[in-house]
Amino acid sequence: MATRGLLGAVSRRASLLSVTRYTSTAASRSISTLVVAEHEGGCIKASSVNAVEAAKLLGHDNSITVLLAGSGPSLERAASSASSCHPSVSKVLVAHSDRFTHSLAEPWARLIQLVQQSGGYSHVVAASGSFGKNIVPRAAALLDVSPVTDVTQISEPLQFVRPIYAGNALCTVRYTGAEPCLLTIRSTSFPVDLQETGSKSNDAPISRVDLSTFEEESIGKSRYMKLTSQDTERPDLGNARVVVTGGRGLKSAENFKMIEKLAEKLGGAVGATRAAVDAGFVPNDLQVGQTGKIVAPELYMAFGVSGAIQHIAGMRDSKVIVAVNKDSDAPIFQVADYGLVGDLFEVIPELIEKLPDKK
Ligand SMILES: Cc1cc2nc3c(=O)[nH]c(=O)nc-3n(C[C@H](O)[C@H](O)[C@H](O)COP(=O)(O)OP(=O)(O)OC[C@H]3O[C@@H](n4cnc5c(N)ncnc54)[C@H](O)[C@@H]3O)c2cc1C
Structure with missing residues (x-):
């Protein structure tokens, strides 16, 4: 810890x-x-x-x-x-x-x-x-x-x-x-x-x-072309009480669905690092950080996130920060209230299994 x-x-x-x-x-x-x-x-x-x-x-x-x-x-x-x-x-x-x-x-x-x-x-x-x-x-x-x-x-x-x-x-x-x-x-x-x-x-x-x-x-010269947005019942990232964020450690868009499932169980919003966005796991409106959204939820959970300064700039005011990373030296642990050195591919499925469904 x-x-x-x-x-x-x-x-x-x-x-x-x-x-x-x-x-x-x-x-x-x-x-x-x-x-x-x-x-x-x-x-x-x-x-x-x-x-x-x-x-x-x-x-x-x-x-x-x-x-x-x-x-x-x-x-x-x-x-x-x-x-x-x-x-x-x-x-x-x-x-x-x-x-x-x-x-x-x-x-x-x-x-x-x-x-x-x-x-x-x-x-x-x-x-x-x-x-x-x-x-x-x-x-x-x-x-x-x-x-x-x-x-x-x-x-x-x-x-x-x-x-x-x-x-x-x-x-x-x-x-x-x-x-x-x-x-x-x-x-x-x-x-x-x-x-x-x-x-x-x-x-x-x-x-x-x-x-x-x-x-x-x-x-002016700008013209509206079209809106591309996903229909979701998840709360707005900027105001959610719980944010579950995935980083490059998730490795693929397919794996990132675990983050979405966990967020659903917790009634929270999904966040992502810029590396996860750049890798195409999720769209960039989910990016948290200096060049993304600034969030301050009651609970911020970070999986496979190293804790780069630009990411921390967007979530450091969260009330409770939980981080799971397999590298015990990852900088995210310096801002985490609870840190677990472990493999997210084991931890997230276990959490999803043990948490009750959101009513
Ligand atoms: C001007 C500028 C602005 C930026 N703005 C932002 C911003 O707004 N938001 C942002 O997030 N970044 C931003 N960045 C990028 C930032 O510097 C980092 O590159 C980025 O945050 C890293 O994302 P990451 O933690 O997902 O990836 P990485 O740094 O690659 O970290 C991945 C982590 O996953 C862990 N991991 C891997 N596999 C597992 C596993 N199986 N189980 C557990 N852990 C695992 C690794 O140990 C590692 O710590 C910006 C950079 C610049 C230069």
Whole structure:
């Protein structure tokens, strides 16, 4: 058994950094935040609720508006779910147009620019998933400001902590640019207090975005072609309570099915290392790490994963980490709470056999 700690000890706080020029107006005026939200199946996504939670920390008197866009009846349902998703939401804005349905970055960035300029928000916040990472920097460019990305702590309205060097150092950033301050936040760092959200009901007003001045050329050059996705009942990797990850040690896509079966038994999501993705065992939306998804589940199980620094950057905040590797010197054991030196081809089938089926 090995214990967590080495990388934790290596971690250090670094202070940084003036982003751009200082304006006193941003610090003195009241705070109002636009949360750019995603929705799916008629519901606001959990990571967007985390973005609302982060926005709440920007200030007590913060007025929070959630922006949703797209078309069809699922958008209407998502708007009402946004209106009641968190007690801190003051208003929901909905942009009805097919242009936004497939999350193409150019129209979305223009939409944020339009809504920000008409609402005069001091902050714009989105979750740091592929959607937020795609659109927020473009919206920032249109608004002529620098975004602050991957925020993990908010201590003041314009002061944030974000990881650098694959999570080995934390950097304190004071935003000194012009308004608005655009942020992407790591959703796992802003868990929602379910007791608070459950006990205080909310029914924030919903209104439409006026798109009459939306310029057609902002549709841009990107075109939606098709969506390839797998129908699965497994929880979303970014928000799952349990994540079962396989690495190159699985050796083939066929063997990787063991990981899926174990995840099913545990009601968890499947993750993978970049080596497993590159070898074609699984699609790249399952990749965990610096260039993949950042996860922080209650339980993270890693099988045949060496524990490269880029992988650990994506899972080190998991509450309990279990690692199985046949190499006792594998770096994954330095961050594991429970480590087993063994052959995954023996351990996984035994676990699958002994665990009860998920009801
Ligand atoms: C810029 C950059 C960004 C990157 N981003 C990411 C990222 O986001 N995510 C990511 O994961 N990687 C990322 N990488 C790649 C990373 O450096 C590693 O190459 C990768 O994580 C290794 O994956 P792995 O642990 O599956 O493979 P390996 O390092 O090859 O490890 C396989 C492990 O399986 C064990 N094993 C083999 N057979 C068995 C068995 N039968 N039973 C038990 N154990 C067994 C071996 O002992 C070994 O420890 C990035 C690299 C770079 C340069």
